[in-house]
Amino acid sequence: MGGINLNGLFIKPPSSLLAEAYDALDPNGNITIKWDIISWTPDGYVAVVTMFNFQQYRHISAPGWTLSWTWAKKEVIWTMMGGQATDQGDCSRYKTSPPHCCKKTPSIVDLLPGTPYNQQIANCCKGGVINSWAQEPNNYGSSFQLSVGAAGTTNKTVKPPKNFTLLAPGPGYTCGPAVVGHPSKFISQDGRRVTQAMMTWNVTCTYSQFLAQKTPTCCVSLSSFYNETIVPCPTCTCGCQNNDTHPGSCVNPRSPYLASVVNGPGKNSLTPLVQCTKHMCPIRVHWHVKLNYKEYWRVKVTITNFNYRMNYSQWNLVVQHPNFDNLTQIFSFNYKPLTPYTSINDTAMLWGVKFYNDFLNQAGPMGNVQSELLFRKDKSTFTFEKGWAFPRRVYFNGDNCVMPPPEAYPHLPNAGSRLKFSIFIFFMTSLTLFFLFE
Secondary structure, X not given: OXXXXXXXXXXXXXXXXXXXXXXXXXXXXXXEEEEEEEEEEXXXXXXXXXXXXXXXXXXXXXXXXXXXXXXXXXXXXXXXXXXXXXXXXXXXXXXXXXXXXXXXXXXXXXXXXXXXXXXXXXXXXXXXXXXXXXXXXXXXXXXXXXXXXXXXXXXXXXXXXXXXXXXXXXOOEEEOOOXXXXXXXXXXXXXXXXXXXXXXXXXXEEEOHHHHOOOOOEEEEEEEOOEEEEEOOOOOOOOOOOOOOOOOOEEOOOOOOHHHHHOOOOOOOOOOOEEOOOOOOOEEEEEEEEEEOOOEEEEEEEEEEOEOOOOEEOOEEEEXXXXXXXXXXXXXXXXXXXXXXXXXXXXEEEEEOXXXXXXXXXXXXXXXXXXXXXXXXXXXXXXXXXXXXXXXXXXXXXXXXXXXXXXXXXXXXXXXXXXXXXXXXXXXXXXXXHHHOO
């Protein structure tokens, strides 16, 4: 695979990764941090730090990333562009012009959109939001620049930071040590000149849903045209209603005090405030087998947001089903095939159409998006029996959703039921004809 030019920085996507990559559907997915020293200063260096999201479908949503590390020596940050430290720390030893940050373990955040141009660098100032590689192939990075002092002024005296931590926006990522890599190359805007970093360190961060959230964040419900049973999300999938020990853990949508609860204390908290349901999940994905044609079959997918404190922008859904290699048409969603197993095309990434349904509103009447998928039948594999028509695995925004148990799936009527149904139809038709011609 060739390299990618992202705002002048020439990089190569990872061909292999740490063996402990967490996601079977995105085995090479990671966030790579490149620390490029671009020039030396009298007491240190100037570096550009860039985070590349090489995950196919997992993105960093608002309020954005926070990156921290521990300095190897007594380094300070003199100035920054494109980002800022959240805490200056104790800079009392500097009598004039104190540094931007003197903390041993600084925490850095992105600047917001609309930042003055004299504080920006290329690929910065998105409020910490980074899109996934597959969803936004030209917008999956974030950069900031810092001038580091008390650091050493040569390749032999400078030391890489340690203990990198990436919060995006909560826990979930585990970062490895900084490793010396090939110096990054920067291409000028006219493409006629290439410059090179003095030194480059690479840090790889991989994701674990268990670290991010010990309880699930989404669930799947199922239904079909051939069975009146609607299979709900399993009870207590994401928690249980318990007003005795956790009062206010959920909100009744019919409560007259709904607005005051939603807009009350903690309204800017990342902790979900969910609608009271049996499953208590912020997100539910419903898969409905809708119609059966001679050569095709149709599915309706609905994503419902039960979280009163979260709007999901740039949401995405990943679904694993064996018939995706015969997907014929999809309505009102974008589609991209994912092939984690190279030769098997059974995994699809779905996301909203920009400015139409790429924004999943918080809980309420507008808190859902939906689409329909039309599949062509492969007579050698197609069946409605034994749950084949339902997905094997579903992810929402990169988190694995809990499926109902297989024995609960809507099943086809058995042969006896079909026979009784046919006899009943024949009897009613004959009776109708008898009265019509009587």
